[in-house]
Amino acid sequence: MSKLIQQLTIIGVGLIGGSLARALKQAEVCGEIVGCGRNEAELKKAVELGVIDRYALDQAEAVRGADMVLLAVPLGAMRAVMTSIAPAIGKNTILTDVGSAKGSVVDDAKAVFGEMPRNLVPGHPIAGTEKSGVEASFATLYQGRKVILTPLENGDEAALKTVAAMWRHAGADVVEMSVEHHDRVLAATSHLPHVLAYALVDSLARMDETGEVFKYAAGGFRDFTRIASSDAQMWHDICLANRHEVLNMLGRFREDLDALTSAFETADGEAILKCFSRAKRARDHFSKIMAE
């Protein structure tokens, strides 16, 4: 019987790539899943765990024969991987990715392929845990989660449909938006908060030579700074890849913070209370519709 995907090659078999592979195995929609990565021990483990069927260390070899290639590598590695696989992928091979910024992936593809590959479908699953590696992967990671696809102008319709179908088989809720819109929205709700959390913790740590400040930190601070425990290299890649939108958001936020600072300077309690109250109302309202 014909499968949705005959050969899926996943480059980067960690939490994200591995969880998708597990879900697709359960859904029985792939003929064969081939893994690729730099760490052979991890790939062997992925085969043992039944996450992938086989692996190749060489990227060009791994994508040979694939009708779908999923790039699940850090954004900073995207261009190098595209360069390696470009000579080996077929004319009809669908190329998709899971990067947290989409403009940089599109730029990488343009630079590597000369023109935009019609079969490229940039994607971003809004899911993850603080863990990483194939051992942390699980089949239900995408259940009920949003996956944003950012189809390109003149992109292939059939390729888009296949990528969307793949994510739906993994249990995801697939939505489409433009590359620019994705990068603006994610700069607001994800990249800027990470920048602020890292900046605050770094700021406090550097003024806190005795480690005393953190001793009196309570649950609120713990929650507020949890994202500063995220992988620093990965978030460096993401924020730098989307730096124009991150800068745009930093600029807006800084204007608002300046206004609030002025209110503190003049002890303008009314302005402070207005800001806090609006924020509380928005947070309470939106806490119902926020993704898990």
Place this chain on the structure above:
Amino acid sequence: MSKLIQQLTIIGVGLIGGSLARALKQAEVCGEIVGCGRNEAELKKAVELGVIDRYALDQAEAVRGADMVLLAVPLGAMRAVMTSIAPAIGKNTILTDVGSAKGSVVDDAKAVFGEMPRNLVPGHPIAGTEKSGVEASFATLYQGRKVILTPLENGDEAALKTVAAMWRHAGADVVEMSVEHHDRVLAATSHLPHVLAYALVDSLARMDETGEVFKYAAGGFRDFTRIASSDAQMWHDICLANRHEVLNMLGRFREDLDALTSAFETADGEAILKCFSRAKRARDHFSKIMAE
């Protein structure tokens, strides 16, 4: 048998005051606990729940005969309450509070009493939940939590000892520091994070007319902005009461954020990675010693 406290009067019988009353009842260290507040239905409920023994709506009447008075009212109400009780409290009555900023409480006391009352022991339990009201109170709220006392120069030693003993009977870990030090540390770990969270959520909500931004927010954003769901009036009181230290911290943070913004402007990945990595290291290190 003589008790640690013969009559404890608690002004403001909500989560904080009510939980202390419950703990002290269990420890059997008070002769009588008298409640006071503006909402008679709440006070009746407090008696029914066995949290307090009796109540008075009039503040002067409530403190009459008390050897210890605990002010568990918002910081913005502190001065008015002190003014009401000043004529009624005895010469040896110990006065303590639970405010999240201490300099403003000391200033209020100076203004109301003319000189600093020797029996004033400012305090701040680092505990709470997102709930409020006497029904949310429970006897183990302070178990293992830190309570910071900020004894005054020339303050009465015996009063300090009694307040410390009271909190220890409630299960708390009592520490002492100066008023100034308390306000600096709490500005860093509590007040500034609240200001940033409120500012960010307000900033996003105002640019997000369609409510779309929050739809794609994931768990990290939810954690980061949880404190923006806190009571806006209460945090307005706290941040305004400690505004000099809040402004000091805002200034430091803004300098560091400006430096990070410059790094994004020049695409200085190394500087960004250094900041993120230092922050992650500090957060991981201090997550072990942070208060629950």
